Amino acid sequence: MNLSLLTHKDTLKNISKAASRIIHRSMKDDQKLISFQSVKGSLKAVAKNTCCFAEIYEDLPENSEGKGSFSISLEELKTLAKQNQDIFYFESDEEDINIYMPSDNIMMQRSLKRITPEDIPNIPAKLDWQSLDDNYFPELLLQAGEFAEEYSDITINKNTICFDGKNNKIVATDGKMMYIADMEISFTKKKTAVPLTKFLKTRELVTQAPVEAAYHKNKTEERVYLRFNNIIYSTEVLGSYPDYPKVIPNGDGLAWDIIEDAQMMLMQSIEDLPVNDKNYPIKLSFSKGKVKVEGKDNAFFVMKDKNISFSISLKVNSRIFSNIISMSFDTIRFFDEATPIVFDDEQTGRKALLMPLRG
Template structure:
């Protein structure tokens, strides 16, 4: 194997795939990047068997061949080079990188030890990169962190044939973002780590091709490919959770309620179960946070902001962090909170962003 390649092209390619390599080093070959040169292209692959990334770049191939090199060492090396072009060659068991005034040798492992990877599946659909990135960003916060509920520890992408729903829930709240797209029906639960890498790879791209096969999902972004095992298990009927006819309606400025929630939460430490009590009246809502623990008992915060509300005075309590994350997921000027009883699920939506819906279960006061 021998190639000549632009340093910046090489660096960006290694930067794309290296995060998929195994960092624990339990299986040495999985800590390596596979480099395969032929037909004036260089293909790079990295995988830890849960997720994998591949990319293809142009280069001058002097001699075909393949090699595997430690991903982290290769990343450090190509990031440190200041020249415009580098020459890479396999010499015996060493991967040698040369520039006009330097020479570096890295240890290798045989490429036939690298696991065979598949980069495309079946029933491919094409979706806007912007919409996929937005869907992930707007619902990921609601995914479960509880390993006991492993089937909820990702985002569920479910195509109904007319749209693709991106859904996340932990059993206490739910977020749904709908992408309008006429595609064949499919449903996969994608792990959060794979989606984090996908968001990174989507930057600057126009569209992403999605396909599935067996227990894997595949994403193609230009000349880069992300593949991941899916979370196996049945996802709950999320549409049954979304209330359709909650009669109590409050419309509030998005920035106003977000600021109010942040202000009242300052009395709390980082605790997932601290409540904010919201009391709705026709032209205002009062938010109250109280501490009841033995050390700081008696601490209280109260903020009142304007709102449009259609009912008699109504009091309800929420996990303050859940409310902050739900309201913060909207990019509109105002949000609408639709309620029924003090212990029935609440729907948060916005006329300016109809594709996004958030559901939160209230807390017992």
């Protein structure tokens, strides 16, 4: 039997994980496909939806045979990945490409449907890639992901990440809260917003170094490309982005320099309060030297802190507020019930904004 390697088991796992973050449950079965393009010495696999795609590529031994283009369903791909085996070809015909995987001395045979190369998205040959900080950028991306849920409608400017090449910032928002961090950006010179997806919130995918970014525009579309080692992720650029600096309150407000011990105690007190659900509103009442945290059924917790030198009361979403506290901002600035709360980290330039709840 003349065997030729299709892909290694580790690459197969990456393909499965990336595809699971790209392909939505709501998609039709005939859309839940991963496309493979095999040429001599290399392989690329692509998963796509209506606005974005991920391409995983692998260099193979020079003697590996190229078998053309073919597809496999997401469920079948997951089944293959669970076997933790390299995949090999063993024969082909006009309609299908046959593969096998040795598992517990049992040959597992599968057939992959041939497709045309036109069914696979192409990445422009000439992209001006910008190298990003391999440690800093993925962490910024993952932190930004805490501040916005996966998009549901890419036609609106919610649930997005914006690469602001004009002000060298990365911004994430879901319309209720906002995350802002300093980052040198040269691949785009304007505010370039893209949808926040499950892919961009998956640590195993976005922490693969090196990390690079590129921007491309033609007559029909405008896209951002992010390259994480052997994975290239691409998504459509959304329309105009709001003037987010205008949302940031002016002035110092009522500043609370919150140390790590106080952060931990505050998060624990919020977690211990009885609530109906994780988004239950809590009331924060500050007075000199202490803060009272009130939850459901008049349950409350009082925490003392000498760094509190002001008085104000307001309500916040318990889950979101606690998540932001967990990200170790140095200072929290309060203004009034109608103005965003500002969380600052002066050392790194990170900033988060959260609107208080009314009533």
